[in-house]
Amino acid sequence: xxxxxxxxxxxxxxxxxxxxxxxxxxxxxxxxxxxxxxxxxxxxxxxxxxxxxxxxxxxxxxxxxxxxxxxxxxxxxxxxxxxxxxxxxxxxxxxxxxxxxxxxxxxxxxxxxxxxxxxxxxxxxxxxxxxxxxxxxxxxxxxxxxxxxxxxxxxxxxxxxxxxxxxxxxxxxxxxxxxxxxxxxxxxxxxxxxxxxxxxxxxxxxxxxxxxxxxxxxxx
Numbered sequence: 001x002x003x004x005x006x007x008x009x010x011x012x013x014x015x016x017x018x019x020x021x022x023x024x025x026x027x028x029x030x031x032x033x034x035x036x037x038x039x040x041x042x043x044x045x046x047x048x049x050x051x052x053x054x055x056x057x058x059x060x061x062x063x064x065x066x067x068x069x070x071x072x073x074x075x076x077x078x079x080x081x082x083x084x085x086x087x088x089x090x091x092x093x094x095x096x097x098x099x100x101x102x103x104x105x106x107x108x109x110x111x112x113x114x115x116x117x118x119x120x121x122x123x124x125x126x127x128x129x130x131x132x133x134x135x136x137x138x139x140x141x142x143x144x145x146x147x148x149x150x151x152x153x154x155x156x157x158x159x160x161x162x163x164x165x166x167x168x169x170x171x172x173x174x175x176x177x178x179x180x181x182x183x184x185x186x187x188x189x190x191x192x193x194x195x196x197x198x199x200x201x202x203x204x205x206x207x208x209x210x211x212x213x214x215x216x217x218x219x220x
Contacts, residue, residue: 032166039162039175063110072173073116080184088197096124114140118176120148129153
């Protein structure tokens with residue numbers, strides 16, 4: 001005679017399974033934060049001569065710092081460009097795929113391009129960098145692989161290598177994109193100092209929103 005499962009027992013088993021999954025999920029969240037924090041902390045020791053060269057090159061650039069990337073790196077690149085622009089460094093973003101379909105014409109001989117790719121092998125990013133190199137336009141590679149194709153094509157390479165991604169599968173761009181974002185912020189902050197960028201300057205660039213209102217009140 002077949003055994004009929006006890007509904008209450010089956011329900012308790014499901015509850016126990018759910019609690020276990022939740023506990024494991026919370027641990028994965030904690031591990032992610034610790035992994036990303038360690039990846040960002042490790043960048044401080046890499047602000048060496050190359051970072052100084054990049055800092056001076058961008059500070060002395062007569063045109064724009066054009067940031068480029070694809071996928072998650074492209075999204076980070078957009079934020080880096082926005083942060084730089086709001087803190088006194090003329091910057092803009094061009095999608096690497098669009099660059100190969102005509103948008104590369106927006107880059108002039110007065111500009112510098114920062115190209116983001118964790119692997120340094122993203123086909124469109126490397127193709128764009130190769131085009132820029134042929135036009136003798138300086139390229140700053142931001143990559144986790146200093147021996148990659150992008151790094152070899154670049155004038156300067158900012159090392160954003162991470163030991164592993166933060167997700168349990170070690171696959172999703174997590175720690176690597178956080179490291180790139182932090183490196184971009186580090187560059188922007190250093191440029192604020194070099195340009196003697198002030199609260200007044202920031203207020204001119206950011207007149208709207210709660211931050212703009214606060215800055216206006218501070219200067220009233």
